[in-house]
Amino acid sequence: xxxxxxxxxxxxxxxxxxxxxxxxxxPSKGKFCNFDCVYCECGWNKDGVAERxxxxxxxxxxxxxxxxxxxxSEGVPVDSITFSGNGxxxxxxxxxxxxxxxxxxxxxxxxxxxxxxxxxxxLVGKQAVAEALMRxxxxxxKIDASTDELVGVMNKPTGAYRLSEIVEALKRFNGxxxxxxxxxxxxxxxxxxxxxLKGWMDIxxxxxxxxIMVYTIDRETPDKSLEKYTVDEMAAFVQPLVDExxxxxxxx
Ligand code: SF4
Numbered sequence: 304x305x306x307x308x309x310x311x312x313x314x315x316x317x318x319x320x321x322x323x324x325x326x327x328x329x330p331s332k333g334k335f336c337n338f339d340c341v342y343c344e345c346g347w348n349k350d351g352v353a354e355r356x357x358x359x360x361x362x363x364x365x366x367x368x369x370x371x372x373x374x375x376s377e378g379v380p381v382d383s384i385t386f387s388g389n390g391x392x393x394x395x396x397x398x399x400x401x402x403x404x405x406x407x408x409x410x411x412x413x414x415x416x417x418x419x420x421x422x423x424x425x426l427v428g429k430q431a432v433a434e435a436l437m438r439x440x441x442x443x444x445k446i447d448a449s450t451d452e453l454v455g456v457m458n459k460p461t462g463a464y465r466l467s468e469i470v471e472a473l474k475r476f477n478g479x480x481x482x483x484x485x486x487x488x489x490x491x492x493x494x495x496x497x498x499x500l501k502g503w504m505d506i507x508x509x510x511x512x513x514x515i516m517v518y519t520i521d522r523e524t525p526d527k528s529l530e531k532y533t534v535d536e537m538a539a540f541v542q543p544l545v546d547e548x549x550x551x552x553x554x555x
Contacts, residue, residue: 310358310366314374320383320419324370326405327388328363328395330354336390338423339459340447341526342485345389348461350525360397364404371412381413386420393426399435406438419443421483425464427472442480443516444473448494449502456492457485466506473510482512486519486537489528495540507544517541518554531555 314322334351419441436442519531534555
């Protein structure tokens with residue numbers, strides 16, 4: 304399974320993001336998340352060996368600053384800086400301050416680089432977390448399922464989770480975020496069964512993200528019974544929303 308041991312990794316070249324630097328503010332050597340998604344590329348929480356020590360603000364700030372300064376002095380381009388890694392980045396207690404520090408370094412060395420955060424959106428009800436997410440160029444926030452029950456089998460929250468509360472909190476973004484949704488099925492569920500798909504589309508109409516990314520499994524997943532969808536199938540699922548004017552990226 305995929306784990307990152309460094310705070311900053313890359314830059315790696317990607318077709319979508321250009322020259323992209325990754326930032327992992329989760330404990331190293333394992334996974335740390337308040338979801339335990341059946342498709343997680345980091346594996347199941349129970350198999351993780353995370354040290355449960357978050358890198359703190361000063362450490363992250365120094366690591367990002369050093370990496371960006373080095374890239375700038377060597378003429379290495381940086382087009383994007385993306386928070387992802389061994390779990391849910393907003394769980395880091397210094398998340399809001401880290402965001403501000405990374406934005407400051409970005410402005411100093413690569414003012415055109417876009418800062419993105421991949422988050423499962425579980426903590427958007429916390430004002431400081433939501434406001435920090437609103438300060439980055441691309442808050443990429445996850446809603447995979449349309450009911451608490453489906454979230455329960457697909458994302459397996461480790462604590463209290465109410466989809467209706469997440470939806471309410473996301474409305475406060477006024478559409479200024481990217482929604483990320485995984486489409487897949489297993490022996491236990493199908494996120495695109497008619498009821499489930501209709502529920503998800505109603506949520507999309509409610510929260511009105513400026514962009515939507517739908518995707519399906521790509522790498523090894525902890526649950527081996529999962530089945531992916533083709534790009535054509537996913538395109539058909541989201542066609543009603545495209546017809547209504549939503550901007551949707553589909554990744555197979
Ligand atoms: S939210 Fe992301 S990191 Fe957490 S379990 Fe799901 S896929 Fe893995």
